[in-house]
Amino acid sequence: MMINMNETRLCTIEQIEQFLSGCLQVEFTKSGDDSERYEHISRVLKRFDYPRQGKREKGVLLKYLQVTSGYSRAQVTRLVTQWHTNRLATVPLSKRYRAPAAPFARKYTAIDIALLAEMDKANEDVCGPAIAHLLQRAYGVYGDARYERLVGLSVSHLYNLRKSTGYQALRVVFAKTNPVCNHIGVRKVPRPNGRVGFVRIDTVHQGDLDGIKGVYHITCVDSVSQWQVEACVQGISEAFLLPVLELVIEQFPFVIRGFHSDNGSEYINGPVAAILEKLRIEQTKSRSRHSNDNALAESKNASVVRKHMGFEHIPQKYAQPINAFYQETFNPWLNFHRPCMFATEIISPKGKIIKRYKDEDVKTPLECLVLLSVKDLVTLKEGITLDALQAQAKSKTDLAAAQEMQRAKSELFASFQKQKRRA
Known part of the structure; x- marks a missing residue:
């Protein structure tokens, strides 16, 4: 249904405001020729003497023209500017553009x-x-x-x-990805066969802020006992990584036999290979198109590092206090008091190995280490005994150790904020 409206009785700004407040539910659409809407805009601007109105009144008139004409606010503003420019010359509003008569000719076929x-x-x-x-x-x-x-x-x-x-x-060209030929490390998945000492390692970056790099967390976890050591460095260059890497290996109570990482250059390089060769540790790296080769370390990044350290940017200068927190409080809590899930492998009738996580398989890394030692699958370092490790674990309850870790973590993050306020 089409309704013709006689709007010439609206002669004051107050009447325009009442009209706008009463027609919020009414939808005006563009109908008819553009010349009719141009004439309507010209009549309204002339009747209300638009150039002499104040800023508020002009806004009301623009809103009124937008509603009644169906044009956008930008188009109404352009038309009002055109009317204001040509009003002394009494030039009516008209279209200044038109579609080209024919498309541009194509020169090159x-x-x-x-x-x-x-x-x-x-x-x-x-x-x-x-x-x-x-x-x-x-x-x-x-x-x-x-x-x-x-x-x-x-x-x-x-x-x-x-x-x-x-x-x-x-010119569609398909090129295969060139394989990286690096003689460092063996490209295979480690086979611990139930023995402790084959660790997986991965690096987590704490993000950038305004072009400033954050700290790097190093996650190193044993693939059988899930004994985990966390560390923090300012950067992944040799000057920062090598000393911390040696410290990580020293924190494991058992002998390290295998060292597995992805193909990142922070671990696949000559200095790291020299350290591992000196300690007689086999270095392996992930295979192509096998994304789960280093899945254990990557899962610990999400369940441990991101959960406790978050995702926000931490400047590199805080790497040393974070590393001290890891070594003194966090790593003992992880290995002595934090339970982990251990899978039970079941062979299906079709011969497929299926992993099941049962309630009785939940235990701490130390408890798993004690069970494996009974089967003679653990080679402890010289001077370290299971009795000493168990005595250290029983020196405080799981709840007390967790609360102590939370207090230390809160103090650590509070020190970051204090230094920010001082700066």
Whole structure:
């Protein structure tokens, strides 16, 4: 249904405001010719003497014209500006734009693009000026009439044609990923066969802020007992990583036999390989297309590091206090008092190995270490005994150790805030 409205009785700003407040539920759409709406805008602006109105009144009138004309606020503002510019010359509002009578003619056809692609392919995509010169020689020197239009092709437009859809369809190139040939480490998944001492290691970055790097957390966990050691460094360069890496290996109570990491350069390098070779530790690295080779360390990143250290940026200068917190409080709590889930492997009737997590399989890494020692699967370091480790674990309850860890962690983060306020 169409309703014609006579709005000439609206003569004051107050009446306009009452009209706008009462027609919020009424939807006005653009109908008819644009010239009718232009005349309506001109009448309203003239009747209310728009140039002499204040800022508030002008806003009300613009809102009114927006509602009654169906135009956007930006379009109404442009039309009001046009009316204000031409009002002294009594030039009516009119459209200043129109659709082109015909689309722009296309100078270079699909055949020209195919010739350009052929020339690029034969010369292995040399620079634009060289290809433009070859196109000119193809027509001027060798008389090939197919290149007549391409003689005047500018270098800048040559690059535009290379980006076109037709050119890209002709120059689809599929390249395989080149394998990284690095002799350091053996590309295989470690096979501990129930023995303790094959660790997985991974690095977690604490984020950047305004181009400033954050600290790096190092997660090292045994693949059988889940004995875990956390450390923190300022950066993953050799100067920071090597001393902390030696400290991480020293914190394990048993002999390390295998060292597995991903293919990151922080671990696959000569100095790290030299340290592991000196300690007679086998170095292995993840295989291609086997994303679960280092899954244990990566899962600890989420369940331990991110849970307790969060995701916010921590500046590099706090690496030393974080490392002290890890060594003195956090790592003992992880291994003596924090339970872990250990899987029970079941062979299905089809021969597939299925892992099940039962309630009786929940135990701390120390408890798992004691059970494995009975089967003679643990080789402790010299001077370390299971009795000493158990006595250290029984020196405080699980609740007391967890509360002590939380207090130390709160003090650690509070020290960060104090230093920020001082700065």
